[in-house]
Amino acid sequence: MKNHGFLHPEVSYLLSSLGHTDTVMICDAGFPIPQGANLIHLAVTKNLPTVLEVAALLKQEIVFEEVRIAEETKTVNSSLYTKVREKFAKQKWVEIPMRQFLTSQCYAYIRTGDVSPYANIQLVSASGVEAYYRKFLDE
Numbered sequence: 001m002k003n004h005g006f007l008h009p010e011v012s013y014l015l016s017s018l019g020h021t022d023t024v025m026i027c028d029a030g031f032p033i034p035q036g037a038n039l040i041h042l043a044v045t046k047n048l049p050t051v052l053e054v055a056a057l058l059k060q061e062i063v064f065e066e067v068r069i070a071e072e073t074k075t076v077n078s079s080l081y082t083k084v085r086e087k088f089a090k091q092k093w094v095e096i097p098m099r100q101f102l103t104s105q106c107y108a109y110i111r112t113g114d115v116s117p118y119a120n121i122q123l124v125s126a127s128g129v130e131a132y133y134r135k136f137l138d139e
Helices: 010-015 051-059 078-087 099-102 131-138
Strands: 023-027 039-041 064-070 092-096 108-111 121-125
Touching: 010 039, 010 108, 023 051, 051 078, 051 121, 064 078, 064 099, 064 131, 092 099
Parallel strands: 023 108, 039 108, 064 092
Antiparallel strands: 023 121, 064 121
């Protein structure tokens, strides 16, 4: 039996199937998911789990080269913005308007129980070539 990392079977499968530049959206409880999208529900109850908790767990298993966040998050949810910025300090940081964020096509969506405003981030997976991805690791 798997006893570390993500134990949720759908998330575990998702992580093992990611390729270079695949984008995973970690979204709040109310984010509109495109019809037919690859969606994994992790929400248990209000704020369980949060977007930041899921992002931190994903980062332990996958190397991400880029983080995308809605521009509006910086002012509307500055606490989350700052924490994500700190957690992903080595990754490229991209801020895009929420309207564009809402229409982004992602490889998969992970819905959390987060109910804070603008609690959505996109993580872009890095190449599997060790010489490339080592620069994104916290060592």
